[in-house]
Ligand code: SAH
Ligand code: SF4
């Protein structure tokens with residue numbers, strides 16, 4: 470019970486619940502005025518952590534009285550932005566133009582921008598100057614304050630901007646609206662301390678902070694009570710989880726506790742930095758059935774020389790050795806990776822080292838990226854930026870290699886029976902559903918929609934490169 474005639478409490482999250490109640494009053498007034506419900510749309514531009522943040526935003530919006538829609542022609546639209554590469558950035562500006570068109574026809578419309586891109590001062594300057602129709606701008610550190618910011622926005626007709634440089638605060642227990650009823654991301658840590666020389670994430674997400682293990686376990690138990698079967702533990706480098714807690718805990722120790730939770734069937738995690746991946750973690754993965762047979766292990770480059778300039782803190786040989794030990798301990802594991810092509814100073818020889826690692830590790834799949842210069846990072850001012858045509862040529866060669874190998878790798882499971890978490894109705898084929906294997910591969914098979922959210926056994930009849938066609942067994 471919140472008394473709105475009293476001043477807002479100073480303590481979090483109580484303060485946000487106070488503002489949620491005020492927001493609800495404001496939206497109710499607007500609904501009466503318009504004679505219809507208010508709609509909202511949250512669009513995610515970035516990674517899994519960005520997507521999880523969007524679920525938190527949507528949780529607040531729903532509590533505040535908005536109804537969710539996928540249509541961006543809505544009463545409240547939020548863009549949760551990403552700035553890891555230039556093109557993520559450009560997409561936002563392009564789409565803002567479209568939103569402006571909607572807003573001209575619906576003067577009640579509110580537009581908010583948040584996420585990593587907003588942590589860049591140049592971006593905010595540009596928005597202030599050229600996109601004055603935006604109503605609210607906030608960053609990654611104060612996202613927990615969204616209810617409060619929403620009230621300020623609804624009571625003002627000026628552009629509201631609130632960006633924090635960093636924070637050591639972690640606010641728990643705010644509403645969340647999950648995209649899937651049966652699976653969920655769970656933040657275990659925020660920020661990043663690694664400062665890979667090409668990467669902007671440490672600048673826009675701040676210093677590394679781990680959540681207390683009890684808070685994480687409490688959240689997962691609650692999710693399981695609510696029907697969740699699979700969780701993905703999220704952090705920029707989960708392998709350094711717990712190092713800065715008052716009572717330090719390792720990621721492997723956390724995992725051992727997570728898998729004990731009754732009713733939880735699958736555990737994934739993202740992302741694992743190779744430099745901190747411990748033998749203890751490999752052992753826990755090998756021992757627990759619940760931990761999915763998938764490890765995303767970003768390589769970035771196969772050249773020890775480039776890895777050093779990237780500040781990745783491992784060599785080609787150390788990486789190969791690690792991949793080897795993992796494959797030995799967990800033979801049916803799928804290994805996936807991220808690779809950057811065209812980092813400043815990358816020679817043909819360096820690039821061939823990358824191809825060599827790809828051929829030796831034989832990734833089940835790989836995300837390949839063209840190096841993108843991010844202002845403020847050390848790599849942006851390095852000499853010898855690689856010409857576009859050279860990068861494009863290497864990128865194409867790498868992609869071809871990666872795709873050939875991943876097709877061959879996928880074939881090794883054809884004919885086997887596997888447990889599948891059914892995720893959705895197939896949009897292309899009538900009467901089919903789509904599910905995910907423990908190793909993160911996707912399979913389509915004939916089955917009723919009622920299977921969605923359940924784990925069933927499926928035979929992988931045919932491999933079609935990036936997915937399987939299967940059939941329900943039994
Ligand atoms: N924390 C994760 C990566 C998060 S960003 C890790 O360390 O593995 C996801 C991926 O984006 C990175 O793995 C990298 O391959 C890519 N990336 C990051 N900065 C980039 C840049 N400036 N140009 C191109 N790709 C980049
Ligand atoms: Fe970026 Fe490196 Fe941190 Fe990953 S570990 S987010 S690549 S700085």
Ligand code: F3S
Pocket residue numbers: 514515516517518519550551552553584585586670673674
């Ligand atoms: Fe992008 Fe931010 Fe994630 S920059 S990749 S949304 S942490």
